[in-house]
Amino acid sequence: MPELLIELFSEEIPARMQARAAEDLCALLQKSLAPLMTAAPRPLFGPRRIAACGAMAARAETPGKEERGPRLGAPDAAVEGFLRKHGATREALEQEGQFWVLRKPGQVIEAAALIAERLPPLLRGFPWPKSMRWGTSDFAWVRPLQRILCILDGRPVPFALAHGEDAVHGLLAAGLTEGHRVLAGTEPFAVSSLAAYTAGLRERFVIAEAGERERIIAEGIERLAAAEGLEVVPDRGLLAEVAGLVEWPVPLLGRIDDAFMDLPPELMRTTMRVNQRYFALRHPDGRAAPRFAIVSNIIPGDGGAAIVAGNERVLRARLSDARFFWDLDRKQKLESFLPKLDAVVFHAKLGTQGERVRRLERLAGLIAPAVGADPALAGRAARLAKADLASGMVGEFPELQGVMGRYYALAGGEDPRVAEAIGAHYRPLGPGDAVPAEPVAVAVTLADKLDQLAGFFAVGERPTGSGDPFALRRAALGVIRIIRENGLRLRLLQLLDKAVAPILETLALAETEKARETLEEARKRGLIGGSMLTVIPGSPSISRGTSSETYLAKAWDIFDFLAERLRVQLRAEGARHDIVAAVFGAAPDDDLVRLLARSDALARMLATPDGANLLAAYKRAANILRIENRKDGPHDGPVEAVRLVAGPEKALAAAVATTREAVAAALAAEDFLGAMEHLATLRAPVDAFFDGVVVNDADPELRRNRLRLLHSLCAAMDAVADVSKIEG
Structure with a gap:
């Protein structure tokens, strides 16, 4: 089948845009050439090119x-x-x-004709995040486009990016591309296939595959580091970015001056990564090493001495700047930065960072006893947690927020637990990041995330669809992970209520003040008569006693969001999220540890033959009740013992009564496995009932009593979980 190869060759493309652009190109080709494309094209990308290759039919006939x-x-x-x-x-x-x-x-569609027809508008409308125009053309691309390679079945498919009188400087698709700008020059070479394309580029010092460039960089740096008894600090994002900056990667090692080795290792790594795209190295015991790795895009004739020396000189300047901020910030206590936070807006509707710090201080103190932390230390840590946002270092490197606060707290003589909490309260930053475990850090971290959720939900900024500008999903998953991984027995609704209350009170007060100002202005302008009203009808109350239902409703709204994130997390782990939903449906529980323990016990029971058969029996009973209730229901009254005539129904009624009591006692004692074992004993009498008893007996009184017995069976199981929500 003919092979299609398309390459867009330009000036250097920002590394962060390359992968997405290549994927977009493949998706657009598959859509535009749909009548002939037989499979999704394969993306290729690098510093000066994005490309796609795929198989397509030479022609196709459309139906009449x-x-x-x-x-x-x-x-x-x-x-x-x-x-x-x-x-x-x-x-x-x-x-x-x-x-x-x-x-x-x-009609018969020829592949070459379809490509020539569809590619120009596709390229003109290409979705770059940012693009530019050059010369007199109205064509826009991320950087000036220099060549278009378009090969079908070994032959070029010429087309022009013509648009009216604009010929885009005569740019015409052909079968030519270029290799490395420095090592191979600008002489183009002909291409007839993907194999010839990748081989020709390699001969001209270009590795076409981004994955291969990453591998060369990673293995090269690891080899150089190992030769000196060091290891590379893992940084997957930096590796991908550097692979997008070089076509022919050549790893080299440089040296860091000993004068800078007393700087915090996180500071050195951030300086090297953000400013220079250098890789940090460390000793096997985790200590920072006085070495760094760089990746050259050329083969140096002197073994890299000049390149390394130049980069060492640049790094000295960068680290000198970092030392300036480090020394300057440590001249004052961390607490002295706090007044500046009153001038830093956190959110237009939620006030300043200073106001938020006061909420965190209060909330962390309330959470502390529940997680085994000292309330005074938790409050102190929360008070200082955001102080480093006003420091010179974090102003220069926002990535170091929290990290620098920890160092400044230690330098200022704060309790080590307070410093640890300051450094850890943003965690976890992602799925692979560890959660805080020290109690004070846990209290401050939970306060930070719960206040974040409460604040943005209070002002109507909850996530919608794929949009989550304030990272509330990440905050919710962080709360869940902290609770699960630390086994915390928390009443989340109570904590959410305490987090929501001061925010809603402040918002209500702001609305009241705004209304008063409006009335005062209207009075001054003569639009209303009389004196300024002291009580504004319809204004929001800021009394906690009269607004508790509003606060609790908002707390439930946030808790529902957390519960949904928990289900998403369980689904990602391959766990039975439907069982969690079933348990929650029976007894809404804001203690996540207890909820998951109960769910785990139910899952174990359902995995046994007794549990599976009991689930089937429940569904059978529920179906019968649903049908009969439509006729003359509901059949939810008490079971009449005098109307139990058959042996199996007497046995089932006795078993249900005994089991309900035993299950209730076990659940009260949080003996969830015991509760499920009691529930599983219903399997035998249920089987015997369905085998030996006709539910819809000709006698209407017997029929009604047996339907009530089925209802009591379902109710006994629903006390453990809303079994109707269990799939399968």
Whole structure:
């Protein structure tokens, strides 16, 4: 099958845009060339090119179409209009019933013609995040486009990016591309296939595959580091970025001056990564090493001495700047930065960072006893947690927020637990990041994330669809992970209520003040008479006693969001999220540890033969009740013992009564496995009942009593979980 290869060759493309652009190119090609593309194209990308390669049919025939026209005897004008619309003549019409019909034959689509037709508009509308125009052309690309390579079955497919009188400087698709700008020069070479393309680029010092460039960089740096008894600090994002900056990677090692080795290792790594795209190295015991790795895009003639020396000189300047901020910030206590936070807006509707710090201080103190932390230390840590945002270092490197606060707290003589909490309260930053474990750090971290959720939910900024500008999903998953991984027995609704209350009170007060100001202005302008009202009808109350229901409703809203994130997390782990939903449906529980323990016990029971059969019996009973309730239900009254005539129904009634009591006692004691074991004992009497008893007996009293017995069976199981929500 013919092979299609397309390459867009330009000036250097920002590394962060390359992968997405190549994927977009593949998706657009598959959509635009859909009649002939047989599979999704394969993306290729690098510093100066994005490309796609895939198989497609040489030609295809579209199916014929049948268009129904005017009725027989319609005015000539109607018939002529129909023919003009479809570019046909009257001879092509056929009579079918009471209508004229036009049958259009299928068309043969040639691949080369389709490519030449579809590619120009595709490229003109390419979705770059940012693009530019150059010269007199109105064509926009991320950087000036220099060549278009388009090969189909070994032959070039020429097309121009023409648009009206704009010929884009005569740029025409052909079968040529270029290698490395420095090592191979600008002389183009011909390409006839993907194999010839990748081989030709390699001969001209370009590795076409981004994955291979990453491998060369990673293995090269690891080899150089190992030769000196060191290891590379893992940084997957930096590796991918550097692979997008070089076409022919050559790893080299440089040295860091000993004068800078007393700087915090996180500071050195951030300086090297953010400013220079250098890789940090460390000793096997984790200590920072006085070495760094760089990746050259050329083969140095002197073994890299000049390149290394130049980068060492640049790094000295960068680290000198970092030392300036480090020394300057440590001249004052961390607490002295706090007044500046009153001038830093956190969110237009939620006030300043200073206001938020006061909320965190209060909330962390309330959370502390529940997680085994000292309330005074938790409050102190929360008070200082955001102080480093006003420091010079974090102003220069926002990535170091929290990290620098920890160092400044230690330098200022704060309790080590307070410093640890300051450094850890942003965690976890991602799925692979560890959660805080020290109690004070846990209290501050939970306060930070719960306040974040409460604040943005209070002002109506909850996530919608794929949009989550304030990272509330990440905050919710962080709360869940902290609770699960530390086994915390927390009443989340109570904590959320305490987090929501001061925010809603402040918002209500702001609305009240705004209304007062509006009335005062109207009075001054003579729009209303009388004195300024002291009580504004309809203004929001800021009394906690009268607004508790509003606060609790908002807390439930946030808790529902957390519960949904928990289900997402469990689904990602391959766990039975439907069982969690079933347990929660029976007894809404804001203690996540207890909820998951109960769910785990139920999952174990359902995995046994008794549990599986009991689930099937429940569904059978529920189906019978649903059908019969439509007729003359509901059948939810008490079971009448005198009307239990058959042995199996007497046994089932006794078993249900005994099991309900035993299950209730076990659940109260949080003996969830015991509760499920008691529930599983119902399997035998349930089987015997369905085998030996006709539910819809001819005697209406017996029928009604047996339906009530089935209802009692379902109710006994629903006390453990809403079994109707369990899948399968």
